[in-house]
Amino acid sequence: MTYTGTELTPRLVEVYGQMDSAYADASREAGFSCAGCNGVKCCTVDLIVHTFAEMLFLRRGFRTLKISVQKHIKERCREILKAKATDPLGMEYRESVCALNLDGLCVLYEYRPMICRLAGIPHIIRRPDSSLKQAGGCTRFEDQIKPVFPDIVIDRTSFYQQMAQLEIYAVQEIGNRTVSRTISEILSDCI
Numbered sequence: 001m002t003y004t005g006t007e008l009t010p011r012l013v014e015v016y017g018q019m020d021s022a023y024a025d026a027s028r029e030a031g032f033s034c035a036g037c038n039g040v041k042c043c044t045v046d047l048i049v050h051t052f053a054e055m056l057f058l059r060r061g062f063r064t065l066k067i068s069v070q071k072h073i074k075e076r077c078r079e080i081l082k083a084k085a086t087d088p089l090g091m092e093y094r095e096s097v098c099a100l101n102l103d104g105l106c107v108l109y110e111y112r113p114m115i116c117r118l119a120g121i122p123h124i125i126r127r128p129d130s131s132l133k134q135a136g137g138c139t140r141f142e143d144q145i146k147p148v149f150p151d152i153v154i155d156r157t158s159f160y161q162q163m164a165q166l167e168i169y170a171v172q173e174i175g176n177r178t179v180s181r182t183i184s185e186i187l188s189d190c191i
């Protein structure tokens with residue numbers, strides 16, 4: 001039986017809504033925008049998706065695209081994976097852009113995973129042992145926004161916790177732990 005994620009997807013969409021809202025608030029406060037950026041620095045091929053729910057949702061989005069676009073993206077995915085298999089540290093792979101970035105825009109914007117939704121703005125994660133993990137934003141944010149608004153960060157803790165809960169639920173339903181995958185790996189064999 002194929003697991004359709006009927007219960008999982010609405011919860012994922014709810015968590016995505018929380019992320020989008022936090023991102024919009026931080027962007028507004030900072031006057032930050034991705035307008036005019038082709039995403040080449042953010043839309044890298046090595047972004048990893050860790051949860052079953054996100055993979056399911058991304059594949060669902062993929063199937064809404066025109067067949068010709070699906071074919072084109074799958075071909076790009078295969079080229080990216082071939083470059084990775086040949087030399088995972090080589091420039092051909094490392095400098096490739098995500099197969100879903102067409103002409104500078106994400107063709108599955110509404111379905112994009114968490115890693116993409118939260119990219120660009122600095123963040124913190126509060127670990128269970130109370131230590132803090134911090135990371136900076138994209139080049140544009142660090143160069144133009146950080147000097148003026150050094151304290152703007154998104155706290156990802158609750159989002160990660162909720163995604164972990166979704167994964168626990170998926171494992172209970174399916175019986176397997178999800179193998180983490182890149183976007184090309186998720187979509188290359190999508191039917």
Ligand code: SF4
Pocket residue numbers: 039042043044047098099100101102105106107108109112113116183
């Ligand atoms: S899924 Fe979309 S936003 Fe994420 S890396 Fe690919 S093109 Fe960029």
